Amino acid sequence: xxxxxxxxxxxxxxxxxxxxxxxxxxxxxxxxxxxxxxxxxxxxxxxxxxxxxxxxxxxxxxxxxxxxxxxxxxxxxxxxxxxxxxxxxxxxxxxxxxxxxxxxxxxxxxxxxxxxxxxxxxxxxxxxxxxxxxxxxxxxxxxxxxxxxxxxxxxxxxxxxxxxxxxxxxxxxxxxxxxxxxxxxxxxxxxxxxxxxxxxxxxxxxxxxxxxxxxxxxxxxxxxxxxxxxxxxxxxxxxxxxxxxxxxxxxxxxxxxxxxxxxxxxxxxxxxxxxxxxxxxxxxxxxxxxxxxxxxxxxxxxxxxxxxxxxxxxxxxxxxxxxxxxxxxxxxxxxxxxxxxxxxxxxxxxxxxxxxxxxxxxxxxxxxxxxxxxxxxxxxxxxxxxxxxxxxxxxxxxxxxxxxxxxxxxxxxxxxxxxxxxxxxxxxxxxxxxxxxxxxxxxxxxxxxxxxxxxxxxxxxx
Amino acid sequence: xxxxxxxxxxxxxxxxxxxxxxxxxxxxxxxxxxxxxxxxxxxxxxxxxxxxxxxxxxxxxxxxxxxxxxxxxxxxxxxxxxxxxxxxxxxxxxxxxxxxxxxxxxxxx
Ligand SMILES: [Zn+2]
Numbered sequence: 001x002x003x004x005x006x007x008x009x010x011x012x013x014x015x016x017x018x019x020x021x022x023x024x025x026x027x028x029x030x031x032x033x034x035x036x037x038x039x040x041x042x043x044x045x046x047x048x049x050x051x052x053x054x055x056x057x058x059x060x061x062x063x064x065x066x067x068x069x070x071x072x073x074x075x076x077x078x079x080x081x082x083x084x085x086x087x088x089x090x091x092x093x094x095x096x097x098x099x100x101x102x103x104x105x106x107x108x109x110x111x112x113x114x115x116x117x118x119x120x121x122x123x124x125x126x127x128x129x130x131x132x133x134x135x136x137x138x139x140x141x142x143x144x145x146x147x148x149x150x151x152x153x154x155x156x157x158x159x160x161x162x163x164x165x166x167x168x169x170x171x172x173x174x175x176x177x178x179x180x181x182x183x184x185x186x187x188x189x190x191x192x193x194x195x196x197x198x199x200x201x202x203x204x205x206x207x208x209x210x211x212x213x214x215x216x217x218x219x220x221x222x223x224x225x226x227x228x229x230x231x232x233x234x235x236x237x238x239x240x241x242x243x244x245x246x247x248x249x250x251x252x253x254x255x256x257x258x259x260x261x262x263x264x265x266x267x268x269x270x271x272x273x274x275x276x277x278x279x280x281x282x283x284x285x286x287x288x289x290x291x292x293x294x295x296x297x298x299x300x301x302x303x304x305x306x307x308x309x310x311x312x313x314x315x316x317x318x319x320x321x322x323x324x325x326x327x328x329x330x331x332x333x334x335x336x337x338x339x340x341x342x343x344x345x346x347x348x349x350x351x352x353x354x355x356x357x358x359x360x361x362x363x364x365x366x367x368x369x370x371x372x373x374x375x376x377x378x379x380x381x382x383x384x385x386x387x388x389x390x391x392x393x394x395x396x397x398x399x400x401x402x403x404x405x406x407x408x409x410x411x412x413x414x415x416x417x418x419x420x421x422x423x424x425x426x427x428x429x430x431x432x433x434x435x436x437x438x439x440x441x442x443x444x445x446x447x448x449x450x451x452x453x454x455x456x457x458x459x460x461x462x
Numbered sequence: 463x464x465x466x467x468x469x470x471x472x473x474x475x476x477x478x479x480x481x482x483x484x485x486x487x488x489x490x491x492x493x494x495x496x497x498x499x500x501x502x503x504x505x506x507x508x509x510x511x512x513x514x515x516x517x518x519x520x521x522x523x524x525x526x527x528x529x530x531x532x533x534x535x536x537x538x539x540x541x542x543x544x545x546x547x548x549x550x551x552x553x554x555x556x557x558x559x560x561x562x563x564x565x566x567x568x569x570x571x
Contacts, residue, residue, distance in 0.1 A: 046552050057545060064534045064541075070527045072502070337472040337480060337489050346470075423470070425490065425499035427523055428530060 048453060055449040056442040059409050063438045066417040067431045075418050079255045086247035089148070096145075097154035104151040104202070110381045111199025119370070120384045121195040122377035127202075128192050129370045133363035136235065140356040144236020144243070150229060152206060153222050156213035166220035171267035176274050178227035180312060183278040187285055188308050188462045230271060237262055237349060238356050238411075254353055254411045258418045263348040266341065270320060272348040275355045277319045280448060281312060283362075287454040294460050304461040322443075323348075326436040334424060334433035346423055347437060350416035354441075357408015358448065361401035365393055405452070409445060413438075494519050 046054075069075065103126070111123035118124045139146065147153070182205075185191060191198055213221040222229040236242075237256045242249050256262075263269050284290055285308070294311075298304050327344035336343075373388035416437060420430035472489050474480050480489035481496045485504045490496040500508060501516030508516070 046549070050548060050552055054545065057541060061538060061541060064538045067534050068531055070524070070531070335491055337474050337491060339471045339473045342471040425495045425502055427527055429495070431530070 048450070051453060052446040052449050055406075056446045058406060059413065059442050059445045060438060062410050062413045063417075063434065063441075066413050067434075069417070070427050072421060072427070075421050078252060079258050079418050081255070082242075082244075082249045082251045084244070084246050084249045089248075093148045096148045097151065100149040100151040101154050104206070106381070108199050108202055111195045111202065114195060114381055115384065116195060118193045118195070119373050119388055119390075120377055120386070122374075122381040122384065124192065124195050124198060125370065125374040125377050127198060129367055129374045133367040134371075136232075137360055137363065137367070139232050140235040140238040140352075140359070143239045143241030143248075144232050146229065146232035146236070150222065152209045152213070152226075153218055153229070156210055156218040156221070159210070159214060161213065161217045162215050163217045164215050166216045166224055170225065171265055172224060172230065172271050173267050174225040175227040175230045176267065176270050178225070179231065179271065179274050179278060180316065182227060183282060184308060184312050187282060187459065231275065234262075234272060234275065234349070234352055235356060235359075238352050254415045257349040257352060257415045258422060260346065260422070263345050265345065269323070269344050269348045272351055273320050273323050274316065276351050276444075277316045279355055279358045279362075280319075280451065281315055283448070283451040284315070285311070285459040286456055287451055288457040289454065291457045291460050298461065307461055322440050323351075326440045329436035330433045333435045334429050336424065336429065336433065338423070343423075343433070346419055347416055350412050350419060350437075353411035353415060354408045354444070357404050357406070357411075360408075361404040361452070364404070365397055365401065369393055401452075405445075405448070409441065412441065494523075498523070 107123045107126055109123075110121065110126075114121045114123060185201065189197060191201060209221070209226060212225055215221075216225070224230075238254055239256075240250055240253050242251055242256050263272055290311075294307055297307060302310075324340065324344060327340040327347070330343045330347075331338060331340050334343075369391045371391065373390060376388045377384040416434055417430075420433050421427065424430040424433060469486070470488065474489050480491060481493055482489050483496060483499055483504070485500070485507060488499065490499055497512075497515050497519045500512065501520065505513070505516075
């Protein structure tokens, strides 16, 4: 009897996958409305629940498809494949760091002195369009170049350091808190509209970061406590270009996520979950559901100032709890002796492609449409053109965004599958270990598709 | 087939008697899983008998997997047609239904 192999299964699986994605893309057609991710729920060509169910169904189906790939040698070959090129990086790094320190000084100066309109201010456009939308995308699509650019690290290494010992028990927790605080600040303040405020926040972040590096040394600070450096390190693990001991290596996207030790400890798992949560939170506070809930909560006496921090913490607790619950159940379904913590650490990196997919879906449109404004503002920072040109996105851009979300999930399912094969000696055991994670992932997909398909509302009380 | 195995934290329930890997001391849940683990992680250190045992166990596992995959394929087909059915009720766009059927025929044919 002919045994099914990867090659004979491939046409079948691609066919089914295409069918599944076409369902999602067709049902997501309404999202193309206005070129943005959000569309009026009423304009969906199918009921919202069916749209959400289809998204969940695609993720579930992709897990079933991944479970067909049972050839250990094949999975290893895919993930161990790498090409190495040695590049003289150290000399270049000095130059790139020098340039990014100049850029940092420029952002602060233009933030304080440039025009006050957001679409004309080079500091706002550089930070949000150039850096947060464009540069971050290169980190997970190409490779983590942040260590070569990080202007704060460059400054910290030029300055003296007290080299106090970084407290081990702090671990990655300062970076978790830092990430939550930065995103909370972005949501409740006009950080993307007000150049003066942005400049103050950059100054504040610089002061905290340089003080931390001064006390504990740049190596410990940027390796453990700094949220931005850690975020880029994790996003960079999704990318095809990886820096190893022997130089730069090219690997298949996501392959580095299957390496053991990327999330080493409860604190680092907490950071990975925080990346996923802040992406969701950012979208969630823009839904009408949140506007109603916030009004009701304030109506029953909750101080408005506590609203956003509490929502941030409650949702984060929910996400973290769901992930740890899944890890606990995974120990049962896989019938393994591994602790839930060992499982949680091993599979946390597989969440990163999902976060990357959402980031690209959210920000590629922003980057493309505002790039001309960025170029115009940079060419004459102090008096940019009054009406900078903006690219109008074509209608199919919304479908592209749905496709990115989907691709992130598919890569996540595949990474988890490959990691499970690495961890568990039994292949059925490996597949069974994924049941609880698939349930959580399907629920997460439906939640986030619900958020992106909800009509846009202004967050109240900010 | 690397010799370096990342150490995983394990927690064996007190009423169970695990088999332990002689090379890296990882407790395994059954004799079959131990054979598979040794073959995957410590191939270089196994004698010919043990390697033969690994090949047989891996083959047995592949047979189990074939049954498992058939079940998964069945589930996939059920899910697919359930969606097709629901879509035929809720969408009045004949193009999308036709596309789905076309894809389905390609995929299953
Ligand atoms: Zn062993």
